Amino acid sequence: MGLCEFIYEDEGAFAVNIVKELTTHALYIRFELGLGSFMDEACRSEGIHRANAICRSVFDPEDHVIFLHHTSYSRNEKRVSIVRLKRFFKTRLRQQLSSSVLPYEFGESEEDLYTFEWKAEIKAKEIRIPYVLESIENLDFRRKPEAGGQIYLYNKTKGILFHMYDDRGCDVYSSDKDALLPLYHKHRKWILDYNRYQIDNLFGEGLAGIIETDEEQKARRKSNNKKIVESGINLRQINTCCITHYFEIPLANADIFAKELAFTSFEIERVSKTDNRVTFTAAKTEALAQIDYQSHLMSMYGKKYGAYIGWSCVRGD
Structure with missing residues (x-):
């Protein structure tokens, strides 16, 4: 049974919580959008470029798309009666718009909170997607337009849910x-490096099948802590x-190693070369708390591809 058949009955007459169903049970890829400071216009433009691509x-x-707009409230809070949704669309909404109350989307145990959902079923070409993405990008920064x-965006034709959670x-x-x-x-x-190993294994490519033993993990974490x-x-x-990482790679593997590491957001450099071995570094500026x-x-x-030697760090703040 396909996802559309699982979610819908009678062509949309009844629907379960699409977001809850997919974010809880479906497979996913997480992409990195935000690079550096939001106030850096070049970084902001790159994030918008990636989201649009x-x-x-x-x-x-x-494609038939279900546009979903969620706002969350406490039970005692007065809900905004009018949400400016028409700005997200190129055409005028008529009968496509509906609303419902859902359990709080960020936690099942929050009984005092709930999520209000507006839903519109339209074609992708009728959505102002660049405007939608810019509105999401601005959400946490009091910059207009903002999503509210x-x-x-659920692609009903392909069974794919897109969610840009913020500028990151x-x-x-x-x-x-x-x-x-x-x-x-x-x-x-653009895959988030934090999730890259998991996602590679999902698709059986990249680092799929490369396993760290319990002993290796224990030794690595002990070295990190030290x-x-x-x-x-x-x-x-x-x-x-x-944070700079060091490698010694056999000459025969050097090119493919460099090519695969280039998919990450680390800066790769060939440091030295001998008759049978190449020394590489891979550097990234990030919180040291992410070293694991x-x-x-x-x-x-x-x-x-060869041997991982270890890492060093230089404070960057």
């Missing part, structure tokens, strides 16, 4: 792995660092 890959003009809530990134969900595979291939470089202590950096305070995922990801590349 991903949307173009998800939605064809004639969470927006989800977006998730694309589907119960059909084959529906996501073209996105994985086309936008692989280096953090030696650095004197307090992870409970601002701890932005330039970084060292795991980098050590898996080292294990696949």
Whole structure:
């Protein structure tokens, strides 16, 4: 049974909570949009560019789309009676718009909170997608236009849910792995590095099948903790660092290693070369508190192609 058949009965006469169903049970790819400071216009433009490119890959003009706008309230809070939805569409909405009350979307145990959903079923070409994405980008920064809530775009034709959660990134969900595979291939470089190992394994490519043993994990984390202590950096305070990872790769694997690491957001450099070995570095500026995922990801590349030597850091704040 396909996702559309599971969610809908009688061509949309009855529907379960689409967002809840997909975000809880479906497969997904998480893409990184935000790069650096939101106030840096070049970084902001790159984020919008990425979001638009991903949307173009998800939605064809004639696809049937369910536009979902969510706002959450407490039981004692007065709900906004009018949400300016028409600005998100190129055509005038008539009978397509409906509303419903849903359980609070950010937690099942929040009995005093609920989510109000506006829903419109239209074609993709009728949505002002660039405007929608810009509105989401601005949501946390008091910059207009702004979305006024969470927006989800469900491609009913393809069974894909697109959710740009804020300026930092977006998730694309589907119960059909084959529906996501073209996105994985086309936008692989934008996959969030934190989730890259998991997503590679989902599609059986990249680092799929490269496993860290319990002993290797224990040794890696012990080494990480020792280096953090030696650095004197307090992870409970601002701890932005330039973290550099070191590799020794057999010459025969050097080019393919460099090509695969180029899909990440790390800066790759060939440091030295001998007759049979190449030394590489991979650097990224990020909170040192993220070293567990970084060292795991980098050590898996080292294990696949050669040897991972370790990492160093320089405070960047």
